[in-house]
Amino acid sequence: MTPGDLNGRKVAVLYTSVEESLAGIADEKMRETMDLAVSARCVTDGLNASGVAARYFTFGKDVVALADSFRSYGADAVFNLSECPMNCAQKEPHAAALLELLRLPYTGNGPMPLAVCNDKALTKRILASHGIATPGFRLYAGVPRDASGLAFPVIVKPSREDGSAGITEDSIVEDEGGIKTRVEHVIEKYAQEALVEEFIGGREFNVGVLGNGTVADPYRALPPAELVYRNSRWRICSFESKWDPSHPSYAEIAPQCPAEVSDDLRAGLTRLTIECARVFGLCGYSRVDFRTDAKGRLFVLEVNPNPDISPDAGLARAARAGGYSYEALLLEILRLAFARGAR
Ligand SMILES: Nc1ncnc2c1ncn2[C@@H]1O[C@H](COP(=O)(O)OP(=O)(O)O)[C@@H](O)[C@H]1O
Numbered sequence: 001m002t003p004g005d006l007n008g009r010k011v012a013v014l015y016t017s018v019e020e021s022l023a024g025i026a027d028e029k030m031r032e033t034m035d036l037a038v039s040a041r042c043v044t045d046g047l048n049a050s051g052v053a054a055r056y057f058t059f060g061k062d063v064v065a066l067a068d069s070f071r072s073y074g075a076d077a078v079f080n081l082s083e084c085p086m087n088c089a090q091k092e093p094h095a096a097a098l099l100e101l102l103r104l105p106y107t108g109n110g111p112m113p114l115a116v117c118n119d120k121a122l123t124k125r126i127l128a129s130h131g132i133a134t135p136g137f138r139l140y141a142g143v144p145r146d147a148s149g150l151a152f153p154v155i156v157k158p159s160r161e162d163g164s165a166g167i168t169e170d171s172i173v174e175d176e177g178g179i180k181t182r183v184e185h186v187i188e189k190y191a192q193e194a195l196v197e198e199f200i201g202g203r204e205f206n207v208g209v210l211g212n213g214t215v216a217d218p219y220r221a222l223p224p225a226e227l228v229y230r231n232s233r234w235r236i237c238s239f240e241s242k243w244d245p246s247h248p249s250y251a252e253i254a255p256q257c258p259a260e261v262s263d264d265l266r267a268g269l270t271r272l273t274i275e276c277a278r279v280f281g282l283c284g285y286s287r288v289d290f291r292t293d294a295k296g297r298l299f300v301l302e303v304n305p306n307p308d309i310s311p312d313a314g315l316a317r318a319a320r321a322g323g324y325s326y327e328a329l330l331l332e333i334l335r336l337a338f339a340r341g342a343r
């Protein structure tokens with residue numbers, strides 16, 4: 001689809017304001033990287049630069065007013081960047097469901113993968129049932145009373161967060177006592193189950209995927225990216241390394257795309273990414289996170305059905321390596337939305 005095919009069509013770029021959750025963060029640069037309004041502006045500008053009529057809309061507390069504003073704008077499709085409607089990450093699928101009920105074509109994944117993949121333990125059970133390797137795990141709703149039976153070290157993380165929320169170097173623990181302490185911490189701080197996973201400490205990769213899984217628009221994996229750990233003192237992509245430019249790990253854990261990988265490893269990453277897309281019925285654009293173990297075997301950590309799409313984020317970087325400028329990526333995602341139609 002070229003901008004010409006989109007002639008006269010209007011796109012509403014929808015994002016959820018994270019102002020409330022950012023209120024406690026003093027560092028302005030950090031607030032800016034986390035602010036979805038910035039991504040919404042980039043997407044809107046990118047579409048406008050390609051000659052597509054686009055305007056951004058905030059997903060506020062009043063959904064009736066939102067539906068009215070789409071109607072008065074005359075939106076033909078929605079570029080859906082909603083992550084936390086009503087300031088609640090668990091309501092991420094509801095935004096997509098609302099757009100379906102309004103009969104508006106929208107970009108990205110539908111409510112099912114958004115809901116399922118938000119639950120890391122459920123995602124892992126589904127992956128395992130399809131024979132896709134994922135680290136061994138236990139899920140705890142309370143402080144563990146028995147031995148986990150897992151191989152140490154393990155990582156303890158909230159079961160339903162993203163953006164490395166709740167993940168610090170302290171999340172890696174070496175014994176059953178450490179599991180107890182961290183599980184208690186996660187349950188108390190995040191009010192959700194704690195996921196305890198075997199720690200897979202080899203290389204880390206993520207792979208973007210485009211497509212609707214249809215004959216016309218089959219899944220296509222983008223070139224794999226590696227998260228390179230330049231300083232061995234860091235073992236994970238923690239909250240600080242992802243979001244806090246003043247933290248040393250921010251500069252010492254750096255994405256590299258395309259990743260320097262053997263043909264075999266590239267083929268493995270591509271095949272598993274497309275298998276994940278099929279298993280979860282992904283649509284539009286997504287990203288799968290991986291690590292390798294000491295023997296170089298690949299494990300899927302999680303599937304991200306709503307990855308960050310700002311120009312400096314991983315998906316745009318992978319798309320560039322795959323031959324799409326930022327504007328071309330946005331147009332492709334929009335084309336996939338129109339190809340899928342109202343859902
Ligand atoms: N089982 C694991 N083994 C090794 N590293 C892990 C494991 N789980 C998480 N990590 C590290 O923590 C980071 C964030 O974990 P992830 O499950 O992808 O959560 P998020 O949804 O916050 O991205 C990963 O990018 C990786 O560096």
Ligand SMILES: [Mg+2]
Nearest residue numbers: 163289301302
């Ligand atoms: Mg991740």
